[in-house]
Amino acid sequence: MNAAVARSLSRGFALVLATATLAVAGGVDATKSEITATFRQMNVPVEGRFKVFRGTIEFDSKNAAAGRARIEIDTASFDVGAPEYNDELHAKEWFDTPTYPLAVFVASSVHPAGKDRFEAKGRFTLKGKTQDLTVPFTQRSANGVRVFEGELPLSRKAYAIGGADWDGTLEDKVIVKFRITTTAK
Numbered sequence: 001m002n003a004a005v006a007r008s009l010s011r012g013f014a015l016v017l018a019t020a021t022l023a024v025a026g027g028v029d030a031t032k033s034e035i036t037a038t039f040r041q042m043n044v045p046v047e048g049r050f051k052v053f054r055g056t057i058e059f060d061s062k063n064a065a066a067g068r069a070r071i072e073i074d075t076a077s078f079d080v081g082a083p084e085y086n087d088e089l090h091a092k093e094w095f096d097t098p099t100y101p102l103a104v105f106v107a108s109s110v111h112p113a114g115k116d117r118f119e120a121k122g123r124f125t126l127k128g129k130t131q132d133l134t135v136p137f138t139q140r141s142a143n144g145v146r147v148f149e150g151e152l153p154l155s156r157k158a159y160a161i162g163g164a165d166w167d168g169t170l171e172d173k174v175i176v177k178f179r180i181t182t183t184a185k
Contacts, residue, residue, distance in 0.1 A: 052073070075101060155174075
């Protein structure tokens with residue numbers, strides 16, 4: 001995998017952050033959760049995942065508008081399956097992890113979007129760039145925990161991930177998928 005893959009993965013990271021903020025009151029159980037980013041490099045899909053993230057979520061499906069969340073993702077934890085490419089993702093052109101070690105999503109509101117479907121609205125910051133973000137998700141409860149799932153597209157260019165020289169090799173769109181499980185409070 002090359003630097004182009006790394007860039008696409010960074011966008012996926014942003015999406016994952018956004019989705020991780022949707023849950024019931026309690027902390028994110030990262031051991032039972034997953035955030036992935038898929039992008040196309042030379043028209044070939046490449047997937048990576050963030051191994052380290054944390055957060056708190058307040059969500060009640062009966063009062064969705066009161067929902068709030070904060071999710072932090074360790075940008076150095078992005079794994080595309082090859083140590084040499086993972087190391088490259090720390091560089092200034094990609095995540096610039098020495099300067100920006102965290103990506104942060106803060107959800108300020110949640111709205112119903114259909115049966116068991118919701119949208120969280122908030123601000124996502126990655127690599128010093130902050131954008132408004134709407135994250136669609138579903139939620140279900142089982143055995144005292146809640147599981148939130150969703151996916152959304154992000155733009156790597158919006159967060160200065162990779163330079164213009166990668167535009168012919170790496171697509172701008174990154175698909176972030178998430179399954180976030182919360183611990184009981």
